[in-house]
Amino acid sequence: MSTNKKLTTSWGAPVGDNQNSMTAGSRGPTLIQDVHLLEKLAHFNRERVPERVVHAKGAGAHGYFEVTNDVSQYTKAKVFNGVGKRTPLFIRFSTVAGENGSADTVRDPRGFAVKFYTEDGNYDIVGNNTPVFFIRDAIKFPDFIHTQKRDPQTHLKNPTAIWDFWSLSPESLHQVTILMSDRGIPATFRHMHGYGSHTFKWVNEEGEGVWIKYHFRTEQGVKNLAPDLAAKLAGENPDYHTEDLFNAIEKGDFPEWKLYVQIMPLEDANTYRFDPFDVTKVWSQKDYPLIEVGRMVLDRNPENYFAEVEQATFSPGTLVPGVDVSPDKMLQGRLFAYADAHRYRVGANHNQLPINRPKNEVNNYQRDGQMRFGNNGGGSVYYEPNSFDGPAESPEDKQAAYAVSGYADAVAYDQFDHYTQAGDLYRLLSEEERTRLVANIVEAMKPVKVEEIKLRQIQHFYKADPEYGNRIAEGLGLPLPQEV
Structure with a gap:
């Protein structure tokens, strides 16, 4: 296949040989002066950026x-x-x-x-x-995601950690019900x-x-x-x-x-x-x-x-x-x-x-940093306020104010009803959908190694709807906890 395009290095120079390394004689060793080879290998080593901690795929x-x-x-x-x-x-x-x-x-x-x-x-x-989501305060997010990732010792997924966290975080029940329903896949x-x-x-x-x-x-x-x-x-x-x-x-x-x-x-x-x-x-x-x-x-x-x-x-x-x-x-x-x-x-x-990159023009005073594209602001003014007609704020675009009150403190949400909406969702499902929901939960909880975690989670299902809790308990072969 012929082409009029010349293969080039990353700095634009034409490449004369992309099939053979430059060596000292036919049997080597390879020469460090082969900068095209070095560039290819060095770039290859750096082709991956860190994957997203969540939402990687x-x-x-x-x-x-x-x-x-x-x-x-x-x-x-x-x-x-x-x-x-x-x-x-x-x-x-x-x-x-x-x-x-x-x-x-x-x-x-x-x-x-x-x-x-x-x-x-x-x-x-x-x-x-x-x-909805599993938690309602960002301070719990790193802990929650740790339970979804791999165990630091076994490097395996850990159902015990997952259900331990959920059972100790009853606000997760609504999202758990959605996840374990047909909509989970x-x-x-x-x-x-x-x-x-x-x-x-x-x-x-x-x-x-x-x-x-x-x-x-x-x-x-x-x-x-x-x-x-x-x-x-x-x-x-x-x-x-x-x-x-x-x-x-x-x-x-x-x-x-x-x-x-x-x-x-x-x-x-x-x-x-x-x-x-x-x-x-x-x-x-x-x-x-x-x-x-x-x-x-x-x-x-x-x-x-x-x-x-x-x-x-x-x-x-x-x-x-x-x-x-x-x-x-x-x-x-x-x-x-x-x-x-x-x-x-x-x-x-x-x-x-x-x-x-936005489609409209970007005007700000940010400069430098790795992988800076364009002319880096050129020779324009690089601070604000200034006397040289640089970009200025537009008060009409401020975010609207809203009232706040109270003391600076680590405070939870006022409401702790984690069960009504999860129960409403369960009751909205058809009998066939409920059966599949229960089967999915039972299958997911079977590998949990600590019975106390299973019993704690069953309480949450029961509080959302007694039938919900009973069916999970039966599926796991466990009695309803005395607390319910």
Whole structure:
């Protein structure tokens, strides 16, 4: 095969021989002056960046968001205003606990992270395929993830650690019920909903605010995998979900989701029956119905996995005017942790990479650092305030204020009802779905080595619904704990 392109080194010089090392005579040794060989081997040793601590295994795609309903009365965020307006986006789907080479079809929540390239900068919605999470305070996150990873001695997954943590953290019960239900193993990335999970604040042009929650609802329908088929696929095709997404887009079967929001007046947060900032809880759709915002379409595969999917960085703190945060304790921790993870993993200038770079002009006083792209600000003014017409703040884009009160202290959420919503979810399931839920939990708890942990967890199931607890206890061959 002929080509007019010359192979070059990384500094652009043409390569005369890419098949044979430079040696002293035909039998060597190899010469250190073969700088092309040295460059190839040195770069090869550095081809991997650290994998994500969580959400390491993932797949991504490009697409667009189209507004289908005017919500300008609620938010000034331009991405959500103007029926028919389209904004380019990139999405990354992922599993949470496994390593980069793990199987797609394991029982695990799925990451659902969307980057909108808006005219006011990038906006990220970084959520999961579940509306709630296992914990509600970021201080517990490192401990929780440790239980999902490998035991430091055996280097094996440790069901005893997993259920020990969950049994000592009853706020996890709602998410555990979802995880162990049919929804715990989606059929594909295309056949699952996505959620922002946390509560956010929308602010309109008049400075009026509302609390909101995001819901991406799949237009393909929700489909899940039976555990035996999921296990078979994990062995035969561990990249099943990655392959499915790529192939669907490649053949023009573009997946779609509709974006809805639930909207809560600010004052309702003080009187609602659950704390609306607690990410282990959902808002009833009877109280706050879904309001359509637009549709998301994925229509283009990445050209290069590493450049686009692996180096894509998302953070719930990547915000635009019109979207503010809430006092959600888990969200508050993520605002720091996500961007900090990217600074460690990809570098301080990760937002200058093409996949992360905003479409609008970036003007700031950040300079230098590893992998600085462009002209590094050139000779322009490099501090603020200044007298040389450098970029200046725009007061109209400040985040809206909200009232706070109380003492500086390590304080838990006021509400400790961890059982009502988990029980409601159990009772919403059909008898067949309940049977599969119980079977999944029993199978997952059997390897737990400490009976006290099993009994403690059974109490939580029983408090959510007596039938729920009884069936788990029977499946494990254990008596109901005396406490219940």
